[in-house]
Amino acid sequence: MAQTPNLGLEKPAKGSLDWDVPLNNNFDIIDSEVEGLHVKGTANFAGPNGVTITHNLNLSNYMPAVIPTADGDGAIGEIWITDIAANSFVVRNSGSAVTEFTWVIHNRT
DSSP states (O other), X not given: OEEOTTTOOEEOOTTOTTTHXXXXXXXXXXXXXXXXXXXXXXXXXXXXXXXXXXXXXXXXXXXXEEEEXXXXXXXXXXXXXXXXXXXXXXXXXXXSOOOEEEEEEEEOO
């Protein structure tokens, strides 16, 4: 059976008997490959001292992003991310707002 070059996914020929078996195997392979590529959650800003976001991805090469999701009435200030570690990072803001934000982790590997 033909396979794709990157993940070795099976490519059943047109009209193949039991074509669903390799297709379902392909879905399992794809699902395992995308696990941990993108993870997200919510938290609240905590000012310059920051709020620590923990996760259990044990990654060394990832990029966290923060998106404010509530109106801080102009008091969020600047946002920055520090202390990026294998299972955590810290989100800080220069203003006094303690409104909600969404965080997202993009795995770079």
